[in-house]
Amino acid sequence: MDRANIQVDSAGSLRHFLTIEGLKRALLVELLDTAESFAEVTEREVKKVPLLRGKTIVNLFFESSTRTRTTFELAAKRLSADVININVPASAATKGESLLDTLHNLEAMHCDMFVIRHPDSGAAHFIARHAAPHVSIINAGDGRHAHPTQAMLDMFTIRRHKKTFQQLIVAIVGDVLHSRVARSQIHALSTLGVQEIRAIAPRTLLPVEAASALGVHVYHDMHEGLRDVDVVIMLRLQYERMQGGMLPSEHEYYRLYGLTEDKLRHARDDVMVMHPGPINRGVEIDSAVADGPRSVILQQVSHGTAVRMAVMSRAMQRSTVTGSVRESS
């Protein structure tokens, strides 16, 4: 198997967007800058640019999603691309055609880009490896592995408020073990050079070995972990964690790790509160905090479109070049 980074071409341009890991800081900054220019577009009266006119983008979702799919769709439409949404429930996928057959069928219909969400870690890599050379793959979440556009919109939101990453202490709270969002955030934050990344969770949600592999400082206590942080990112708690015996109850989780005004007092005064959504009020976060002055949760959602426009246009610009080379050869 080719061990080269399949996300970038030989010139270092983005080809697929599968994971933040392995991408250079300059490329991430470039994406943020591009997103910044698209953010202006989305605030204009006419919210469209003709960059991807004539291109076809397929949202191929093997897991349900509302927000992510919608912002991808909106981003594609604002770039003037044609968009098709395909939702494949997991049960249908197992009895029907294979993932690869689905991909090749859509390729045969001359689609240019696939935005993929799948319950298996590594699904986006797998598809990128088997896709035709002119096709770009964007990972919209694969298993527990990565959700790179979510991480980039979080970085975008942080940069808008904090200007630089260098001095920041960022705490990620909750189910890091099962979270593709957290993994991508950690890679993005460390690539962009923050001072410290903390993870706050009981050990069942963050084994010691996993924490050291990811390069985060672990805290089991919220009061200690939140001390002097500039950014706190709350993760959604899945109900399955209780069934799986990883946590005793929602009640105890909220008491220990739920973000309340009281706990937030340990952080810096200008702390930002983030959450990739959808939020569980009263489970991982108190409504007063979620809706409070330090919360940027809704801004994250609105930044989603601009960031995804940036990723799509970057990846597609590259693939347009290869496509034409292929046709002329």
Next chain:
Amino acid sequence: MSRISIRGGRLIDPANGIDEISDLHLADGRVLSVGQAPEGFSPEETIDAGGFVVCPGFVDLRAKLREPGQEHKGTITSETRAAAAGGITTLCCPPDTKPVIDTPAVARMIQERAAASGSARVVPLGALTRGLEGQQLSEMAALLEAGCCGVSNDRRPMSNLQVMRRALEYAASFELTVFIHPEVPELANGGCAHEGAVASRLGLPGVPAAAETVAIAGLLELIALVGVRAHFCLVSTARGAQLIARARHDGLQVTADVSAHHLHLSEYDVLDFDDRCHLQPPLRTMRDRDSLRQWLAQDGIEAICSDHQPHEADAKLAPFPSTASGLSGLETLLPLSLRLVDEGVLSLPDMIARLTDRPARILGVDAGRLDPGMSADICIFDPEAMWTLAANSMISMGHHSPFMGWEMKGKAVYTLLGGRVVHEPAI
């Protein structure tokens, strides 16, 4: 031809302490003598083994042949041919065929088909429980009579420890060796990679080392209670190997093997979701790999096996967690073992012992040595031959290997089974 002389090779027969340039003479499918030919012996064929190593044919403790039931992945004919090309003359196949080897009929059918195809000897393991379901004991005595060399529940879980105890006791009544894949299913929890740095980064569900070591520690207590002979298959952790070695030191009749790939690869080879490294048990840490090598050198682990599991191409065409685990290993068993010699882990005779006499003893079969009168199962290999592993040159029906594209050193030139040449250089 019934009389063969193999001349001028480096003859290595670890069981008899032989390592010298010497001739080997065969008659009527059996070993006749080493060194001088008996007076009046006139060979019908002479094989020039100058520059080659001549040793007993290899004995592989674990190779799935896929027949009966999964002939789209491999057949007894195709996979025994691959074995012959790899210098392997005796294969032990696990009982997880379809139907399962839990009746004498299936056990006999496999041996008969192997005999008919004629490329390698196949000794089946019988199922420890009916249908490998982990609940009711199989008819072990009948399986023994039908040629099974031991019993195993393969990688399927036992319903509880009481059933396991009874199965061990029943097997011990007939002096059957129980082949055990140590894993606590609840701790493995459906994982597909070693729980550690790489699985954490890739977000792959992990199998902790403790899934293996907890099983070994608990089973060793049961084995001590029952007094059965037990063999641990595919040990993958340093701690597991240590527990087994210590138990043997304390007097238990326990042995262990390790796969060739666990001696060369680690969790890092899974990076970027390389599904060819989707293996059960998973590739562990580099420390585990190094420690397994040490235990192999110190006899804590007695044998190297291929853990051959051929698959059709489609079995790997999915995202990593959804792919079938396993690789095709028969044709790389020798070069991967020779690599251990090159890397100073084992001497050549010690390495050969772990592919011949040791596994043969574990199986309780008459193989793996060159005493006069033994079946002439012989491998003649060129220890210096350089070749590259490529799918189109593999004989196994399965073409998945993490070693694809690797430069290999060492190749079987001739393989003889019962004095018959079953693999020879293509002309």
